[in-house]
Amino acid sequence: MTDVFSTPAAPAAAPAPVRSPLPGGLAGSTVLVLGGTSGIGLAAGRLLHEVGARVVLSGRSKDRLDAAVESVAGDGGDAEVLGAVADVTDEDAVRAAFDLAGRVDHVLLTAGAFTGAGAVAELTAEAARAAYDQRAWAALIVARLAAERLPAGGSITLTSGSLVLRPRPGMAGAMAAVGAVEALTASLAVELAERRVRVNTVRYGGFDTPLMRAAGGLETDEAIRQAGAGTPLGRFGTAEEAGAAPVFLMANTYITGQVITVDGAQTLA
Template sequence: MTTTEAPIPVRSPLPQGLAGQTAVVIGGSSGIGLAAGAMLASLGARVVLTGRDKARLDAAVEHARAAGPEAEVLGVAGDAADDAALEETFERAGTVDHVLLTAGSIAGPAPITEVTRDGAREAFEGRLWPALAAARTAVPRMRAGGSITLTSGNLVVRPRPGMALLSAVGGVETLTRALAVELAPRRLRTNTVRYGMFDTPLARGVIGAGADAAGDEAVAKAGLQTPLGRLGTADEAAAAVLFLMANPYMTGQILTIDGGQDL
């Protein structure tokens, strides 16, 4: 393993300190990834966005450029579970400071008696493998002081019936701690944001809410069941990512942002 005798670099822990750094957002064409990409661009970071849908990715790139007209924003189409696509992404990104992984397929609910080996394999390849592959591909290209940020969900701490398989792929949190220890000699950091339900296209799909007025009403109704009376916004979710990227003394941590939903 590559090691460095120098300690972790000291720099501003405020998001403004991300200016001039390169961040790769895997799954940056919608929702939290899209919001994070736009915020990073607005701060003057160089941003590389990935996504499977080329048209949606192109729109995301334009959105980020509008948020940060002076920033360089690059889009690379590809699937986070595709090793070749990941390799191309990081080749085009060059030297990298930060990586955010929000992409990955999510297993649907099923009682444990109906969980199959194929379903478990699909869940692993959709959620855990992209995290492992992203780290494997990114690390050789990362500068000391850089960070990898993964994402998890509060089903890990508040499981529900029929969610055993989905909860199991919450092993990304264990992976976070393992990577934090392994990558510390390189002076690289790894953290995870554990999310509750936010108002994103993914969440709207889960609750059957569209992007119209009826969908807004369904989201508002779902939000009334939370302690703060509404679902969080994608920007509120993304702000947690920027905090972890910017603060050079955060590693191996699981940061929960869910508006108190885990209560």
């Protein structure tokens, strides 16, 4: 049984390897991006390809996946770009994505959609469980598979949102699930440190992505501009600005167990 009260003995494994903590240090590594066919994940995949990483993009829609792979590979660069269809709530499908990738050094989990929204009094158990599956269970699936497969020096980067800190009515079901990802970050980091695998989460504010545009009332450029004008920096972030944060966390070899906020101070205003 796990002893939860005593300080663990120092593990016998060699210390975490040292490599360049700059994005260029990711050249030649393989990154699996779950949720990599749109928005933040796709932008991260593009940046990773630019720095010379081999990238495996994943999402549920085959059409969207094919377009994403073609678009990232078409940007130039020699590193391979692959695609794997997988729903992150399905452990076998995520395992198959790992298998297709072969060696995986880093995993980024950005998969997510609006699930579990609505007044708490009307929230169904099915909707709450679907939100949990899509966020927390997906993160646990990734951690279970990554624990077996990632090499020393590997990393997992998860995703949450600033509504966890700055809630709005009607988001309790969704934020219970997203908040669980933040709680998991520290636990997984402590557990996987023995394997020299790091675990971090990026907590995003509002970014102009297909998810935001599908949220209702923000379909047009003008609607996005107007809504973003009220934020501290006068606009929402771009997908590239969002995607650069997980690249930083993957590259920096000494950050683990952290939730970093990337929101243009939206949480503070």
